[in-house]
Amino acid sequence: MSDGESITAAQCRNCDAVFGEARPTYCPSCGQETAAHPPTVWEFGHEFITHYIALEGKLWNTLGLLFFRPGALTQRYLIGQKRRYVNPLRLYLTASILFFIVVKLFGADPLMKTHFNEEARLQAANEMVTEVRSEAAKDSVNKRPVIVTSKALPNLALELPGSENKNAESAPPHNRKPITLNSPALDAIQCAGSNACDKIRAHFADRYKDRTLREFRGIVSDRALSLAPYAMFLFLPVFAALTYLLYRKRGMFYGEHVVYALHVHAFAYFLLMVVAFPAEWLAGLLWLWGIIYFWIAMRRVFGGRWWATSLRYIVISMLYPLLLITFVCLTMLIAIFI
Secondary structure (H helix, E strand, O other): OOOOOOOOOOEOOOOOOEOOOOOOOEOOOOOOEOOOOOOOHHHHHHHHHHHHHOOOOHHHHHHHHHHHOOOHHHHHHHOOOOOOOOOHHHHHHHHHHHHHHHHHHHOHHHHHOOOOOHHHHHHHHHHHHHHHHHHHHHOOOOOOOOOOOOOOHHHOOOOOOOOOOOOOOOOOHHHOOOOOOOOEHHHHOOOOOOHHHHHHHHHHHHHHOOOEHHHHHHHHHHHHHHHHHHHHHHHHHHHHHHHHHHOHHHOOOHHHHHHHHHHHHHHHHHHHHHHOOOOHHHHHHHHHHHHHHHHHHHHHHHOOOHHHHHHHHHHHHHHHHHHHHHHHHHHHHHHHHO
């Protein structure tokens, strides 16, 4: 039926199924409502609450298994119980989007628990300055007092006498021009007759012009953050291939390993969001639960003896960070050069 062709009241507007004399409330062929009316906000809200937020909805059933029964969601999906729970890909994408929204709003420090005590940070900076100046003093460089404050710390620079030396490349390390967060980003690349380095400097000169290191870092961080969801999505098949190789004698299809990868990474995103904000002791307990969770999930999904699962778990624990760091580095390089 063409788009401009009229539809009679005895036909379904979705699949063109012909009703009988009595028009049903829902089409027996496709299930769509037969009454024609403009969509309302209430309809959308009611459908969302009914299908996802309601206690008997898919969302709560899915999250209950995902959080508290490691591997059970994957196990049930693989035996054919698919309609009861949120699709693995949709669950992963939802968790990924929420995670990176939180990172965008609050930064990565709370999520990774990398924030430090201010006094300890200042003390470490002062110790670093003192050590560098001590080394410089051995080469007869006059020592100047340096006072580091929390306000000055972001712009910390090791300004040693002799830094005005124009021949920076041939000068001793302590006499080279200091590179600070507020200096041009191009100063961070020091070449010594290397063609590859010259090309990189030329690219930086064309791409970032007079951007400072601080501005450069902000630009690259924003680009990397925008690329991170895609990089992690591309990382999933790699993780699935790793479990596929470790369990190749199980006779499972590669797609089944992808489902497992989607579920455990969705859990990892939710876990990272949860551990970001509570007290450290509670965050520690949650991290411990995460470690135990992945071991139980592997054994429940793939089976096997506990010692064999433990060996495979150790292998994954060693290889996974290396693979992840590789993807992170590639993402940063792409963010720098695009």
